Amino acid sequence: MGIGFDVVVELVHRIAEFGPIRLLGARSESAYADRIAQATAIAVESFDDLAPWKAAIGAATALVTPDSGALHVAGMVGTPVVAVFPPSRDFASRVARWAPWAAPHRIVQAGDRWPARVSDALAQLL
Numbered sequence: 802m803g804i805g806f807d808v809v810v811e812l813v814h815r816i817a818e819f820g821p822i823r824l825l826g827a828r829s830e831s832a833y834a835d836r837i838a839q840a841t842a843i844a845v846e847s848f849d850d851l852a853p854w855k856a857a858i859g860a861a862t863a864l865v866t867p868d869s870g871a872l873h874v875a876g877m878v879g880t881p882v883v884a885v886f887p888p889s890r891d892f893a894s895r896v897a898r899w900a901p902w903a904a905p906h907r908i909v910q911a912g913d914r915w916p917a918r919v920s921d922a923l924a925q926l927l
Contacts, residue, residue: 804867804885804911806836812916813841816865816923825857825871863926865919868899876901881926883907883919 816822824845826834834845848854858864858871859878866872868886875882881904886895888910896908907922909915 804887806840808916809837810840812865812919813837813843815916815920817841817843818920819923819927823857823861825854827854863923865923868895872899872901876904876906879904881905883909883922883926885909885911885915885919888912 813822813824822843824834824837824841824843826837826845826847828847828849831847834847837843838845846857848857855874855878858874858880861875861880863881863883864871864875865883866875866885868884872882872884874880882901884900884906886892886899886908889895892910900906900908905926907925909918909922
């Protein structure tokens, strides 16, 4: 999505202000997950298989995710979700097409001050 590492770390810190959080990732992305864990002091749970990953999403109070498979799993199982979409000229049509339809959600466009907007959106869902 072209989002800088430091901004992702800022987002994790903002979300952690709500209380204990779980960070989820694919084992195939472990190098990035390890960097996040080191920068935030929050362990990232890595998954090799889809079933436990989907179960973790289903058990979550809420999910914050980029436009990805996790967004759609949350939408299907009813987990409230804040989705971050990359800036684009067709942002509105992407949101209309890809927003979850079976879960409470907020969509945030990655741009200026988007971690603060994600935090506000999460507060609305909780």
